[in-house]
Amino acid sequence: xSEHEADDATGTDGEESSEEPTFEAAExxxxxxxxxxxxxxxxxxxxVGTVDLREHGGxxxxxxxxxxxxxxxxxxxxxxxxxxxxxxxxxxxxxRALGQIAERAGEGENGSGETFDVDIGDRVxxxxxxxxxxxxxGIREPESQEWDGxxxxxxxx
Amino acid sequence: xxxxxxxxxxxxxxxxxDAWVRELLAEAGAAALDDAGIDGDDLDHLYVSNMASGExxxxxxxxxALAHDLAAQPAYTARIDQTxxxxxxxxxxxxxxxxxxxxxxxxxxxxxxxxxxxxAEATDVIASLxxxxxxxxxxxxxxxxxLTARLxxxxxxxxxxxxxxxxxxxxxxxxxxxHAQFRKEVDLDTVLGSPIVADPLRLYDFCPIxxxxxxxxxxxxxxxxxxxxxxxxxxxxxxGGATDTHVVHERADPTTMGGVVDSSDIAYEMAGIGPDDVxxxxxxxxxxxxxxxxxxxxxxxEKGEGWKAVEEGVTDRDGELPINTSGGLKxxxxxxxxxxxxxxxxxxxxxxxxAGPRQVEAETGLACNVGGFGNCVTTTILEGSQ
Numbered sequence: 001x002s003e004h005e006a007d008d009a010t011g012t013d014g015e016e017s018s019e020e021p022t023f024e025a026a027e028x029x030x031x032x033x034x035x036x037x038x039x040x041x042x043x044x045x046x047x048v049g050t051v052d053l054r055e056h057g058g059x060x061x062x063x064x065x066x067x068x069x070x071x072x073x074x075x076x077x078x079x080x081x082x083x084x085x086x087x088x089x090x091x092x093x094x095x096r097a098l099g100q101i102a103e104r105a106g107e108g109e110n111g112s113g114e115t116f117d118v119d120i121g122d123r124v125x126x127x128x129x130x131x132x133x134x135x136x137x138g139i140r141e142p143e144s145q146e147w148d149g150x151x152x153x154x155x156x157x
Numbered sequence: 158x159x160x161x162x163x164x165x166x167x168x169x170x171x172x173x174x175d176a177w178v179r180e181l182l183a184e185a186g187a188a189a190l191d192d193a194g195i196d197g198d199d200l201d202h203l204y205v206s207n208m209a210s211g212e213x214x215x216x217x218x219x220x221x222a223l224a225h226d227l228a229a230q231p232a233y234t235a236r237i238d239q240t241x242x243x244x245x246x247x248x249x250x251x252x253x254x255x256x257x258x259x260x261x262x263x264x265x266x267x268x269x270x271x272x273x274x275x276x277a278e279a280t281d282v283i284a285s286l287x288x289x290x291x292x293x294x295x296x297x298x299x300x301x302x303x304l305t306a307r308l309x310x311x312x313x314x315x316x317x318x319x320x321x322x323x324x325x326x327x328x329x330x331x332x333x334x335x336h337a338q339f340r341k342e343v344d345l346d347t348v349l350g351s352p353i354v355a356d357p358l359r360l361y362d363f364c365p366i367x368x369x370x371x372x373x374x375x376x377x378x379x380x381x382x383x384x385x386x387x388x389x390x391x392x393x394x395x396x397g398g399a400t401d402t403h404v405v406h407e408r409a410d411p412t413t414m415g416g417v418v419d420s421s422d423i424a425y426e427m428a429g430i431g432p433d434d435v436x437x438x439x440x441x442x443x444x445x446x447x448x449x450x451x452x453x454x455x456x457x458x459e460k461g462e463g464w465k466a467v468e469e470g471v472t473d474r475d476g477e478l479p480i481n482t483s484g485g486l487k488x489x490x491x492x493x494x495x496x497x498x499x500x501x502x503x504x505x506x507x508x509x510x511x512a513g514p515r516q517v518e519a520e521t522g523l524a525c526n527v528g529g530f531g532n533c534v535t536t537t538i539l540e541g542s543q
Binding site: 034035036061062063064066067068069071072073074080081093094096098099120132138139144145146148 | 212276280289291292295297300304308311353357411
């Protein structure tokens with residue numbers, strides 16, 4: 001991630017796309033929200049819409065740095081589970097996402113190679129990356145899923 | 158419903174083996190047939206627990222291959238894949254086949270050949286069980302363990318050293334298991350000084366990559382004594398299977414494995430016992446943190462207290478509730494499809510009094526086999542026939 005991109009108001013990590021990507025969760029008739037979206041809610045209610053998680057603050061629930069990564073994955077790979085703040089009126093199950101921690105600004109196409117430090121409870125924001133790992137390097141068929149998505153970077157409080 | 162007995166059991170040496178999956182399965186299968194005093198063509202059903210022989214080795218169709226190798230035709234065959242809990246799921250399928258009356262004699266063989274792959278390749282094969290939103294982030298099963306261990310230590314104010322003591326205990330138990338991959342004790346300093354794999358977990362918090370196989374033979378309890386002496390068989394008094402969310406971060410409490418809670422509730426109810434009645438247990442310690450989570454979610458200890466039991470020696474071989482007398486996956490090794498079968502093998506040996514230097518006083522034993530990171534779970538309870 002370049003310095004420019006790290007400071008980019010749209011929050012991108014890597015090459016920018018012409019369409020602004022959304023961090024899409026699903027909303028259901030019973031008021032619950034899930035990420036990733038499911039066919040029905042945990043209670044069986046039908047999907048009625050989407051929620052862009054970029055519009056919600058999040059905090060680190062837990063994190064790890066993995067040093068033994070699969071083919072096509074950066075090494076080391078710092079990951080966090082982030083829990084989103086869905087507002088006082090939301091009473092469904094916690095809305096969370098697993099994501100890589102973004103790299104600090106620096107030299108190179110994808111940044112400095114050094115990820116931000118995070119800890120439990122830290123506030124973070126999503127940063128878009130057009131390729132989180134190298135498609136086709138691992139066992140999964142490249143065409144079977146998407147490879148772009150969101151990393152997280154700390155937000156000063 | 159017919160009660161089901163186990164009348165034969167075997168396991169190969171676990172570790173780095175020259176044999177390929179067909180040979181491993183045949184080795185354990187032939188030994189279990191011999192242990193039960195039967196031939197391959199006596200079997201009505203033959204199941205193979207295996208996660209990924211196609212992905213690891215390019216060998217599919219392993220149940221039919223095994224039927225061929227053991228001259229078990231025309232037995233009905235099926236492969237049971239439930240990732241790391243394929244073995245437990247195979248025990249469930251074999252139990253079901255006999256309990257339902259569909260089979261009078263069933264053999265289950267679990268096996269996996271993995272060590273010819275690099276760690277990165279094997280890790281990726283296993284990680285392919287994850288949801289696309291997890292897989293694209295490069296998550297691995299060890300990463301889930303690191304994430305959960307940090308949350309557990311923080312939530313319950315548990316010391317990092319307590320996780321290391323699980324590894325020390327299970328390596329000590331493995332010394333007396335001639336089938337184990339590692340028969341060497343480790344001390345706490347070695348565990349805590351080993352390289353980081355998924356912070357805060359280190360190399361010795363993880364099980365190895367392993368080749369191996371294990372097998373069990375099942376029949377109705379009512380005819381078990383026709384095959385083996387009465388003190389040589391065990392009865393499945395309870396068994397339960399359950400699932401949790403595919404996406405790990407969607408669990409209400411990531412330090413609770415819902416599949417363990419639900420599968421053990423079913424197994425306890427079927428057996429008519431509670432956690433306090435269990436004398437010995439084999440838990441799925443693929444990562445040290447999993448021994449804490451399972452020991453709590455099975456009801457052995459209060460939530461957040463499992464680490465104290467390890468610190469106080471309660472789960473040592475000479476403790477109040479010995480856990481992983483075999484050495485566990487940590488020391489014995491974890492050939493995916495074989496592990497759940499080998500867990501029941503250890504409990505079978507314990508409740509029939511044949512565990513040799515690992516023997517503890519046990520009438521009732523429990524095995525808990527976990528797939529994914531708690532995604533699928535089978536809990537099996539065995540009782541000795543005496």
